[in-house]
Amino acid sequence: MIARWIMPAARTAFRQRRFVSTPKEVFTELSDENDPKRASIFEYSWGSWLENDVVEKEKRRTEFSIKGLNDLLAQVVKPFQGSVLLPVAHNVSVLKDNVDLVKTGFSHIKQISSIHEGKHHRIYKLQLDHQEDELVLRVPYKLDSEVYTDRRIKSEAATMDFLAKKLGLNVPRVLAYSSVAENPVGIPFMLMEFKKGELLMRKWNPLTPGSVNDEKSKTELMSVISPIAEFNKKVTDLTFTHYGSLYFKEDGFEHIVDEPYVGESEESLKNRWVIGPTVEKAYYRNKDVEAAEIDKFVGPWTVEQPLKMVADLAQLELENLQKQGHDQAVPVYKKLAQVAEKLFDVESKTIPHMDALLAPRLALPDLDPMNVIVGDETWFIDFEGACIKPFLLSSYPKFVQYSGPKIFDLEADVEDYDKLDDVAKQQYEYMFYRTRNQFYWELALNETNKELLGVISPAVKLIKSAYLSALDAKTEKDYLYVENGLVELYTMWPHYESAAIVKGPNPLTFSEQELQAYETAFQDYQTELSSMPFAATGGWVPQDMFARLLEQKLLVEKNGSYTFDRDKLLQ
Template sequence: MVQLGATGLVGSVSVVDLEKVGLDEAVLGWVGSNVKTEGRDLSGDDRRDDAVHPVIEEICSVGDAPFEDFHVKRVCAVRHLAVVEMDVVEEVAQIRDARNGQRHQNSGQVICVFTELSDEKDPKRASIFEYSWGSWLENDTVEKEKRRTEFSIKGLNDLLAQVVKPFEGTVLLPAAHNVSVLKDNVDLVKTGFSHIKQISSIHEGKHHRIYKLQLDHQQEELVLRVPYKLDSEVYTDRRIKSEAATMDFLAKKLGLNVPKVLAYSGVAENPVGTPFMLMEFKKGELLMRKWNPLIPGAVNEEKSKAELMSVISPIAEFNKKATDITFTHYGSLYFKEDGYEHIVDEPYVGETDESLKNRWVIGPTVEKAYYRNKDVEVAEIDKFVGPWTVEQPLRMVADLAQLELENVQKQGHDQAVPVYRKLGQVAEKLFDVESKTIPHMDALLAPRLALPDLDPMNVIVGDETWFIDFEGACIKPFLLSSYPKFVQYSGPKIFDLEADVEGYDKLDDVAKQQYEYMFCRTRNQFYWELALNETNKELLGVISPAVKLIKSAYLSALDAKTDKDYLYVENGLVELYTMWPHYESAAIVKGPNPLTFSEQELQAYETAFQDYQTELSSMPFAATGGWVPQDMFARLLEQKLLVEKNGSYTFDRDKLLQ
């Protein structure tokens, strides 16, 4: 925390102690290890990866056919197991932090130092910029430097002083070099402002850091959000511009509870010295404090259901309101005045409010997969990021496949090349867009907002409920969207532990905990689907097992982060290859099967996929990219379970096995 006195010259820095409450031992017991499957064969007919609860089957049972191919059955049975680690470590850490009041503020000892506002090089203020939420087993120094969020405090103060001055502009005001200010929101800085009184670091996230600003002459506080240096400059610029416009749209057009954006810049060449977003601060507690995903309770058991739905329902209601409106193109929202004056098409039809006409446009998508880890030139990327017309609802899948193909070819990842080539071949045939088999296909294909960061960590509950964090928001068919990550689950479905797990009562405690985890994830996703049924039956087709399987390769391509994640894409393609005849006969997919796999290809894929799962499951924290929550990292060092060498860390396996 940096406190600036009445003169704006003196202050203090808060250095936080990250020793927090330990993780749930029942969860930690199998971090970094594979989930065992004793007591039940998950590879044959007992496997319920494609099954749904009977209530859901009544709602939508499109094309639910059994698997018949040996390769698909055996590999899919273990698909989710090795990646459980990422879910567990990250989700439990977030829940714990939220319950300890930390979106927001790491608690601990406060060390006060003094610094002058104008002294940008003062080393005593460095701690407020340094990443401290976790450490990496490899390249720790490099990874933390990417997440260092240094900015000019004086430049920020000067910018705020400029905001209160009058400027000419319709929607955006040019308050400073490369900074856009929303004219409608300048009242967030009150008349009489002269300096920032206090700056507090209140949250270190996966993609950015959050600071709270207290200004003189006003009680209302502001939030400064600074992104980590993890993405290309082009993507950072587009993402910030689009998020600002999306938040403005949600508030102005749809009347949703979203903080007002005051100012933003997508480039570092501005007075603050870094890309940033400046918005109003909302007081309250995180909805995540109420989220208990592993709460005991059968499906539809009253008490546990009520507790889980108290978190799921408000998020589902918000998503319903955000997706009610349909657009004229697929892509992402931007302010027209933010460099998109050349786009003449209205983003949606029927606007009667003159103040909202020509305010927003639909430009290139900012869905992260189109920019992540790309070595191709920006001009090449721009060929594949839209915007797309409503007549091309599946073109974004084909463009992603082609972009990934060119990228892996340039990077020399030869094994991934045929996978993305196959995805491109099937992309625009994934669904028969004129099919009557899937109910309300037109509604499912209509351009709608997709909000990838819907999560209880991004919901603030105070006098009202406020939603934050809209990075990567895009406009796409609801048919191609994915569930929010906090309820997302693609593993074996277990709706009743006693009925679905043979010999459950005879299993040891560790094995029971593993099945209980699968059950809880199954139940929580089922409740999300129930919420969708309650809020928008017209879009309920997305819960169909057939729809989930058909788009699984595409969703895996969206989520691919490492060189070997193409194997998840291939897994989805092999599943689809096997099921295509069933879906073709049901008029769900378009035409004959465009996919081909030789027996040699299937065997090579199965071997590579299982080897990858073994690799992930045998290396602690492999699924998190080697990231370890800081409190756990400190304990592992203290217990000498981690050994440091040349700035990287390895586990002492002998001690682990003691």
């Protein structure tokens, strides 16, 4: 059924927030797809890159059809047949239970506001006629393969539906989504309800002064950590039948017959979701191998093989590196593949509640105060990359994650701390704050789920550090972090074997020459990173800072890239 275009001359207002404080408002005709005034609402404006700035910004250009979006919203209110997903438009899935997000009488979008330019996607707020409730349009940047974009959007929509319907958690309802660009909007997208409030991040000050268990600083930090830990507790309470990621069964996964979890009694939830291939990003990032080859290594995995996902990640990365000719990293991933399924003795009694730690549980990689909205209620957003895996193999949320030297008391743990200069003191203070904040996360875990407390063991952290580094590896030289984890494990393996934590004799071998080469390469990489401005952000600079650096002539442009004038920096 094709909806009649009710108001072909309807005007839509744009509000574009850049790094300036006053938003710019622009009006456009809904039917005029070629209106040049629209360009600013699609262009990336939140920062610039020191290298390949034009290319990077083009990847983050989010142009879409406003008329197509308007037509889609008009179609939503029409009657369609379907149980969970409605075939409202080509390659668009609409959640039947959520069509009430568009009220009867809708004719056009009144205003589109760009409200956030994130790492992976852009967020627009939509104001519709005939209703006060607003919608969010989330558009991913063109950073990933079509296969990964397809899977992660489908999986995220299903995961949000599961969190809301099965677990009853405060998650925005998804109205519609498309995982491919061939749709009326012209770009992959998700449409969901808008939730008003302030980001919990406004309360997060990780460097707030105060010793461990200092009442004032602890209260301040725990006011952010506790609600996230409590939400994560509810997410991880339910266990599943396989490892992988959630999808709607109707979304092309009708061939999967296994129920995702045991004991569903609600008829409307039976056969609603299934567990399919993982959408954990490491399995798709920077891959040159064919999609069919990737599919050999992305699950779903049976509950009897809790460490198979580690072996598959190592093997997939190994094949990819060999195809790319990245010879230096190949031996490292061969070692990871060799040790993967022996990392833990799955029958170990040394680690308490091993069965619970290995059980398939939902893992949310973007748990962060940036993704928590505090209003009349607290709402959680952004479930991209959610996957089902052992809690034993999960990482801490990035906002409290820390793998450096642990300092719990500056005076007691740092020799002659009071005699250090201010710069050295600041470095140790930073280590202390990171240690303290991670400790508070572990404290929250102890309060919410003691059964899973085994993950705080220093042995567990060291054993899985190479695997976690492989999950986070983004650049060509990040394999050195994987190797660092393997070298530490190689050294400690005999102790862990005698404690019955790992399985069997040490499978890792390093020659003296390999160890010397690793140590030199790792130190050189650390020196390289420390000497590169904005290395931690991949060369990305916030736009207000970038503008100041250009104005002060501290940045020099050449062939579309920028370098620092070191002479001026040292003046």
